[in-house]
Amino acid sequence: MSQMIIANRLIDGLVIYMGPKGEWVGSISEGAVFENEHDAQRWLVVAQQAVEDSVVVDPYLIDIDAGGGKSLPVGARETIRAFGPSVRTDLLEDAEGNGG
Amino acid sequence: MYRYDEFDHKLVQERVQQFRHQVKRRLSGELTEDQFKPLRLMNGLYLQLHAYMLRVNVPYGAMTSRQMRKFAHVARTYDRGFGHFTTRQNIQYNWVKLEETPNLLAELAEVEVTGIQSSGNCVRNITSDHYAGRIKDELADPRVYCELLRQYTVLHPEFSFLPRKFKIAVTGSPKDRAAVALHDIGLRMHLNDSGKLGFEVLVGGGQGRTPVIAKTIREWLSPEHLMAYVEAILRVYNLNGRRDNIHKARIKIIVNQLGIDRYRELVDQEFDRIKGDVKGIPEAEIQRIKAYFAPPEYEELPDFTDKLSTLRLADKAFDLWMSSNVAEHKIRGYAIVNLTLKAPDRVPGDITATAMDAVADLADEYSLGEMRVNHRQNLVFVDVKQMDLHNLWQKLGPLELATPNLGQLTDMITCPGLDYCNLANARSIPVAQDINKHFVDVDRLIAIGDFTVNISGCMNACGHHHVGNVGILGVDKHGTEFFQLTLGGSSDEGASLGDRLGRALPQEEVPAAIEAIVDTYMDIREDDERFLDTYRRIGMVPFKEAVYGSADTKVVV
Numbered sequence: 228m229s230q231m232i233i234a235n236r237l238i239d240g241l242v243i244y245m246g247p248k249g250e251w252v253g254s255i256s257e258g259a260v261f262e263n264e265h266d267a268q269r270w271l272v273v274a275q276q277a278v279e280d281s282v283v284v285d286p287y288l289i290d291i292d293a294g295g296g297k298s299l300p301v302g303a304r305e306t307i308r309a310f311g312p313s314v315r316t317d318l319l320e321d322a323e324g325n326g327g
Numbered sequence: 328m329y330r331y332d333e334f335d336h337k338l339v340q341e342r343v344q345q346f347r348h349q350v351k352r353r354l355s356g357e358l359t360e361d362q363f364k365p366l367r368l369m370n371g372l373y374l375q376l377h378a379y380m381l382r383v384n385v386p387y388g389a390m391t392s393r394q395m396r397k398f399a400h401v402a403r404t405y406d407r408g409f410g411h412f413t414t415r416q417n418i419q420y421n422w423v424k425l426e427e428t429p430n431l432l433a434e435l436a437e438v439e440v441t442g443i444q445s446s447g448n449c450v451r452n453i454t455s456d457h458y459a460g461r462i463k464d465e466l467a468d469p470r471v472y473c474e475l476l477r478q479y480t481v482l483h484p485e486f487s488f489l490p491r492k493f494k495i496a497v498t499g500s501p502k503d504r505a506a507v508a509l510h511d512i513g514l515r516m517h518l519n520d521s522g523k524l525g526f527e528v529l530v531g532g533g534q535g536r537t538p539v540i541a542k543t544i545r546e547w548l549s550p551e552h553l554m555a556y557v558e559a560i561l562r563v564y565n566l567n568g569r570r571d572n573i574h575k576a577r578i579k580i581i582v583n584q585l586g587i588d589r590y591r592e593l594v595d596q597e598f599d600r601i602k603g604d605v606k607g608i609p610e611a612e613i614q615r616i617k618a619y620f621a622p623p624e625y626e627e628l629p630d631f632t633d634k635l636s637t638l639r640l641a642d643k644a645f646d647l648w649m650s651s652n653v654a655e656h657k658i659r660g661y662a663i664v665n666l667t668l669k670a671p672d673r674v675p676g677d678i679t680a681t682a683m684d685a686v687a688d689l690a691d692e693y694s695l696g697e698m699r700v701n702h703r704q705n706l707v708f709v710d711v712k713q714m715d716l717h718n719l720w721q722k723l724g725p726l727e728l729a730t731p732n733l734g735q736l737t738d739m740i741t742c743p744g745l746d747y748c749n750l751a752n753a754r755s756i757p758v759a760q761d762i763n764k765h766f767v768d769v770d771r772l773i774a775i776g777d778f779t780v781n782i783s784g785c786m787n788a789c790g791h792h793h794v795g796n797v798g799i800l801g802v803d804k805h806g807t808e809f810f811q812l813t814l815g816g817s818s819d820e821g822a823s824l825g826d827r828l829g830r831a832l833p834q835e836e837v838p839a840a841i842e843a844i845v846d847t848y849m850d851i852r853e854d855d856e857r858f859l860d861t862y863r864r865i866g867m868v869p870f871k872e873a874v875y876g877s878a879d880t881k882v883v884v
């Protein structure tokens with residue numbers, strides 16, 4: 228299963244994902260997809276460093292369904308984290324300030 | 328309403344300053360998350376699924392229009408334009424930024440509200456009857472004692488690190504609108520044999536994964552001993568409660584383990600030891616606090632019921648609203664008006680900043696500037712002139728605050744669930760919305776009558792599912808959201824916990840299951856019997872058969 232790293236940004240708590248260069252991005256569509264466990268764990272160490280550096284809180288790996296050309300989270304919880312409350316799509320705004 | 332004195336103001340402002348400093352140290356990396364987390368939680372700041380969530384206490388659910396306007400301002404300035412009223416008479420904001428929280432708290436402090444002790448293992452917001460001070464059957468205004476207890480327990484060093492959170496509720500009426508039997512301490516006012524007002528004290532109630540109806544620890548307690556007795560209960564709990572297992576840490580567990588008689592003995596020993604010292608409440612202090620809750624200057628008004636009858640005859644919608652949402656006031660010519668936050672398609676308990684501002688304006692115009700929030704996530708205007716009811720109703724309609732469903736099946740308690748909450752197993756809100764879509768026939772809802780449906784997204788039971796006539800609990804089955812139904816719960820003076828109906832259902836089957844339960848009830852009820860009474864008389868079997876079919880009645884997952 229493909230994976231991605233999710234976390235909360237310390238300063239505002241918004242959901243962020245690790246991008247391809249270890250940077251943090253606000254939208255799941257820009258998150259880096261790790262195809263194997265080795266890569267995923269290696270980048271998780273980088274994420275832990277971001278915790279130490281007080282940039283992010285609570286990073287962890289999530290399963291991603293990358294088929295169909297789009298990175299989509301697996302399961303209700305991560306889908307809701309990625310796209311906002313399923314009952315208030317009118318309020319969707321990601322960490323880049325898009326939407327809303 | 329209670330107004331902060333100099334001491335309260337100073338305390339809250341110092342607390343904001345302290346938190347400002349803590350946030351700065353966290354953002355600079357001087358504090359780790361592990362060090363910072365308990366500090367933010369003590370100020371009501373959680374980290375949830377989408378962002379930081381701030382929980383703000385509305386002490387015993389009473390608010391002024393000024394406070395409501397501030398809530399609107401906060402929603403607009405610091406969040407995404409709305410807030411959520413919870414079952415604990417709090418308001419929650421879902422997208423608060425850590426760096427902005429100190430400013431936000433400073434703004435709230437201006438109107439005398441805080442997030443202090445809205446989280447953590449301390450005494451939480453003390454809750455009460457939303458009709459307090461305005462209802463005929465009341466013996467005395469419970470808010471006076473809520474406020475005394477609030478002042479006593481806020482930042483009390485001994486009780487800031489209890490084994491687990493601690494909830495207190497107070498009612499001054501025999502009709503329990505505050506669910507006191509579901510609290511760690513429940514206080515129920517009544518008269519003793521010599522006609523003196525005091526409290527029946529209940530202890531060890533609670534919901535969560537181990538629901539328990541509180542037991543009476545003292546039949547009658549004189550008000551001047553309230554602090555000493557509550558202190559004795561808290562101290563015995565603090566010393567004996569378990570800290571090794573979060574699921575066994577609430578007072579209900581220790582009361583069950585020791586037995587109520589032994590717990591009472593320990594409390595009485597401690598109470599006898601301390602009651603003579605300064606912990607008695609001087610009568611002057613009770614009077615001082617009472618003065619804050621003195622009734623407003625009511626006008627001498629004629630009874631307007633006859634004129635209202637004419638208006639009701641002329642307009643069915645107004646008539647429905649009057650029957651459902653308006654309660655009798657203790658003063659002639661006045662009424663209590665419930666503003667339901669339960670319009671179809673709306674998220675129960677949610678309210679936009681625009682609506683909050685409008686509510687504040689209407690409270691000024693029609694309710695002497697005061698309102699309440701109740702544990703069923705509705706708002707209440709407590710001092711409306713009967714002669715204004717029709718005008719008010721017309722203004723509430725466009726704001727979607729006049730849905731005439733108070734106490735009916737569609738007036739559901741719904742926790743935020745997996746749409747917001749980190750601890751959730753399943754979504755609660757879409758379930759409520761699905762049920763709402765099924766029950767649109769107003770006449771049918773009226774025929775069904777009193778019927779509470781309470782929904783929680785996990786075992787923590789913030790949505791009070793154990794005490795819903797129908798309770799719905801979200802469970803996770805191999806990564807899929809399922810819903811477990813219970814029947815027969817109630818949170819009033821005859822509190823009871825619901826019994827499990829059978830195997831959990833997928834979301835799409837829940838409305839049909841409720842439909843089957845309702846149909847069965849309508850078939851077998853006697854006269855105007857409430858659902859709860861029918862269930863208590865007949866039991867589970869017909870409902871189980873209706874939902875699962877007779878072959879399936881023994882299957883429980």
Ligand code: SF4
Pocket residue numbers: 742743744745748749750751752783784785786787788789790
């Ligand atoms: S009941 Fe569970 S899901 Fe609902 S708000 Fe409480 S903790 Fe969250």
